[in-house]
Structure formats: C-alpha cells, structure tokens
Amino acid sequence: GPLPSACGRERRLGIMGGTFDPIHYGHLVTAEQAREALELDLVLFMPAGSPAFKRGKSVSTPEDRYAMTVLATAANPAFYACRFEIDRKGITYTVDTLRALRDYYASDVELFFITGADAILDIVSWRDAEQIAGLATLIAATRPGYDISQAQERIEASGFPFDVRYIEIPALAISSTNIRARVRANKSVRYLTSESVIGFIRKNRLYLDGCPDEGDTR
Ligand code: ATP
C-alpha cells in the first residue's frame, strides 16, 4: 500500500515532505539527524504530488521524483520512500497528509513533521495551521548560528499550540534549485546528491531545458 503497514514496532514516525526535484544530501542529512535526535523509528520521505507552493512552475513528473527518492533512501533501513501524496490527486496540503497518517496508524504512534528552518517561518500561515499543531511535533532544521527568535515569535503570536524542536544541521547550503541550475549549465553536481540520483538525472535527461527558475528558498 501507499503507507508502510504498522508492523507493531514503529512508535515515533518522522515525515519529511518535499518536492524532491531532486532529493539531495540536505534532505538526507536533515532526516538522519532528526531521526537520531528525536529517536524516530522510521522517516517517511513523501514526495509531493502537486505541490501546493509550486503551482505554475515546471516540476518533474511525480514518478521521476519518487524514483529518485527511492534511490536515495534505499540503503537506510529507517528511511521509507512513500507514494502516499503522489498517488493522491490534486494539490497536496500538509494537514491532509497528517490527518491521513493519524487515521491510519494506531493512536500510540507519534508523528514528527520535519522541515527546514525556512519553512518554519511561515508555518503559521499554512492551511489549517492550528490543526497541524495538534497532529504532529515539528522538527525544524537550522544551521549553526541561525537565529530562531523570529520563528519563535511568529509561532507564539499565532497562539497555536505548536511544539517545535529545533535541531542544528551542519551548514548545508544545498538546494534542488541549485542542482537543477547546475545540470542545465552542464556543471558538476557530484557530492550534492547520491551517485544513483545523479545517474537517474543523466539517464532521463532531467533539468536540461525549461526556463531557469528563480532561487526559490522554500
Ligand atoms: P527547491 O530549491 O526546489 O525549493 P529544496 O532544496 O528547497 O528545493 P524541497 O523539496 O523544496 O527542497 O524541500 C523539502 C524540505 O526540505 C523542506 O522542508 C525544506 O525546508 C527542506 N530542505 C531543503 N533543503 C534543505 C537543506 N539544505 N538542509 C535542510 N533542509 C532542507
């Protein structure tokens, strides 16, 4: 099925959502260190089907983004590439995914939603933010030296009961936007993501044409 069946052992479940166009070491290091810091049993990598924030932009097909996610996560027994959002039609909202996971898993399974620090800044404006707060603990990945006070102030001002754990990830200024731009410009993307993902990008001739997109910080 689209979700890994609860085999009775997983109690602390991480969810790493993203466009993953392509998945890269920023995502993987973040998920791994979140897993370790919060003692997660499993991290679901959830490529977005029709990303709510990327309407109107050209995005690789869901199957290609899912395939790269499988390749990049294959060797980690605590990582699972999840088809759930790409098998749903329409725009993906975090709250819908969290609700579905909440319904699917036993009530003693705790949900942890992992995001980059950039996303945490506007989480209070996400659809049904207050419900998100009740469904999952947020894990916000920051860089060493990153000032979390702005995010904390916004969350406090919202009045929503968010439980946010901040974890410091060693500086990783890797983004999918930069990888796509490098592929298009025929520059090296080695060591920014796994060899298997790079091979898939080359084999399927991803990111070679299309208009160069602005550096999206999301
Ligand atoms: P794009 O450049 O196309 O926006 P991206 O690299 O930001 O892509 P996304 O798929 O948009 O990747 O991000 C998915 C999740 O991973 C988001 O929560 C985002 O904040 C987080 N993230 C992205 N890049 C990093 C990174 N280098 N380190 C930690 N978290 C990251």
Ligand code: MG
């Ligand atoms: Mg982004």
